[in-house]
Amino acid sequence: MIRYIRRAAAFCLLLLLALLANAARVQVFEADELTANPANRRNTIARYDQPRGNILVHTGSGDATATVTGSTDTGEQLAWERTYLHGPLYAPVTGYASQTYGTTLIENAEDDILSGTSSLLAPLPLWNDLTRGRQPGGDVVTTVRDAVQRAAYEGLAGRKGAVAALEPSTGKILALVSSPSYDPERLSGTGAAVTDTWTRLNASESRPMLDRAIRQTYPPGSAFKIVTAAAALDAGVVDDPDEETDTPSPYVLPGTSTVLPNESSGCEKASLAEAIRVSCNTVMAHLGVEVGLDGMVEAAGDFGFNDDGLRIPSGVAKSNFDTEMSDDQLAQSSIGQFDTTATPLQMAMVAAAVANDGEIAQPHLVDRTTKHDGDTVSQTSTRSYRRAMSPSTAVQLRRMMVDVVENGTGTNAAIDGVTVGGKTGTAQNGVDNSGAPYAWFICWAQSEAAGRPEVAVAVVVEDAAADRADISGGGSAAPIARAVMEAALPRD
């Protein structure tokens, strides 16, 4: 029987070896895959095991900053929840960091810094890989200035719309407002309250979670005429903006019998400067056709249209200018209609290009990231995004935009003692223009002491409740833009 006992023992040994081999398989060879499984809550638990880093905005003229976020320990399994100190005001900047629904915008783009997983935060290279640990969450200092953000938010006063404000020379985004907004804190944790809020926000017709400043595109309407004017000047279609053009009025769209109307009078044979000042559709449509499709596509592209790769660091929706059109479509596109659409940020970049001698600085929202103790981890430097037009064209356009504010459709944006250039827009909307039109205003401002414009702004108001006749860039959008510019300009 001894022999069989030995064999039975050998069988037990085999069982043990199978267990050990299987343990090695699970714990060593398949461990990474299992750890990375999204259903494995350990990653989530570790993620919320420490307070998240904060997002900061600039509060004064200098380098003073203040946080707009916080974290609170709930004592639950997913311990630390995100709090937002100003609720809806900064939602279009920060996005939300929800334990249930993930992250968006800066919370998403800078998540590895905020959650502490970024290797940049580690004291030594590869330290995190070695220890499988994480560092305390780092902070993200944005380029946003609190006063500008507030002016824009209060200017919209809950109406549907958006504001984007830039520093033209650097590309720093000073304000990014979308209205109506929401309180991201109500999405922070888990549970029924969060899911209910989520359901309600998503079902809301006013779409409060949509970031209209960078994720929504609108037909830019007459505000787009700045692009067409830059194209016409750069292409040499217009040599002297004050010289009268050979535009007939009424203007019949090429190849059709459709007559393009003007809102204002005196547009027949009007000069480019006059066409900008009183916003002549006929002149600008005609100039666009003269520049031609290729020239217009190229010019629009130089401003950033058709770029689906722009990140600030959150992705920005693509602003569209069709690349294949008939002449009548091109004519409509040249006045910001037909399929032409733009984000408010894109239109702020148009104003910034004019203000910055034709050069567009790379727009960005993150100034720098720091470790928990304040040591800078990365700093965003000023980079060129694109050259939109020649410097001389920019000089001519600046003069024309100033004329709009001083003598034209944009007088509501004028600020005493400040050079302000602007352009209104009223974009038709919906099938057969059944929807309420969008009111646009794009502008830039330069205080007396400054050598160059200090702020460029785009405002869009989509106010379906207003009487259609009242909707105009100058009436609805320009006052908001003025408040934003005033907040952005240095105080005396």
Add this chain to the structure above:
Amino acid sequence: MTAPTVDSPPPPLRLPRRRGVELSLLVGAVLISVYGYAAVGLAHDDAVPPDVAGYGGGLGLLALLAHLAVRFRAPYADPLLLPIAVLLNGLGLVLIYRLDLETPSDTAAPTQLIWSTLGVALFIVVVVLLRDHRVLQRYAYLSVATALVLMIVPIFFPAVNGARIWIRVGGFSFQPGEFAKILLAVFFAAYLAANRNALAYSGRTVWKLQLPTGRVLGPIVAIWLLSVGVLVLERDLGTSLLFFGLFVILLYVATGRIGWIAVGLLLAAVGAFVVGSFEPHVHSRVQDWLDPFATIDAGRGPSQLAQSLFAFAEGGMLGTGLGLGHSILIGFAAKSDFILATAGEELGLAGLTAVFLLYALMVARGYRAGLALRDPFGQLLAVGLASILALQVFVIAGGVMGLIPLTGMAMPFLAQGGSSVVTNWIIVALLIRVSDQARTPRPGQPETGVIAPIVEDEQ
């Protein structure tokens, strides 16, 4: 002046009993458990638990009493068995206490400590009262009758988590099937020891397979089928698998007929396939085993098995450290069937290997006692008890780590479960008894204490 004469009598014979080794190993086992207990507290609350001295003293006292029983009643017993049992039981208490911290409203460690105390008490009773294991042979049929009664009774009690294997009396519940293991092992060993020649050599030969007469084979097959049938009825598949394995191993050891193993495996395969295909409870477990992540893909969240695999994976080579894992995510069976996942997550592959080796040592010591014994009943009993441990470890560890389909069963000594911990203490007591018998020097044996060479028997 006077040189010792060659005729002087030899010095008194001192046989190596190794009780001192056992005692020092016990001290180590208790210290390791106390250290683990403190480590859990430090990891969880940044403080050593206030009752660490009480728990440590209690465990130490239990170990000491058990040691004294062995020292005076089984002085030649294998010195590894008791320390391993104490260490595994201590580790189990630490792991359960650690999981209790995640479920403050449902603590299991105090109850487990009471059961462990009862287990050690029964260990002492068995070691003290049972002077010779051969006495058990006389009670073979009483054993099997008791075993069957114990197994059948739970049918009349309500099912818990799908299995009718519990008896609930007042606040306490226990699984009679656990005790039946020992009784059945005693019966198998006694019956096979008495009839092994008839089983191996009598009867007709059918195509290389020598069939024993039905008169000899009949009763034991009937008992086996009955017990497995009852267990299937109760949906206690782990235990039915265990009984099957125990039966096949003992039949093989007793007769040396590979053919029986082949037949047994074939029957088991057919049975497993039929049950696995048609019984929904088992079917779902087989599905889980084949694809542990199917429920995730279906949007129903990870299954217990997937959670268990996540826990093992998180442990990696060295583990997260005691008290620093999240194996509580496994859910309701985390302290019982899935206790090994906590060991795997917090102690890592290194700790898990150590745990497996402890079991392996225990099993090996059981087998070694079987090899050293002279009576067939003792041999078969030792092999049977050791095999019960080995099969239990394999079935549950293989189940929670995705090697084989999961069947509910308790990790010996580690898992929450009173009946299990008590039963395993009795198994260790019996192994102590048979190992004492095996190592006791026989008259005429060489003085070295080395066991006499064993003569191969039949064939």
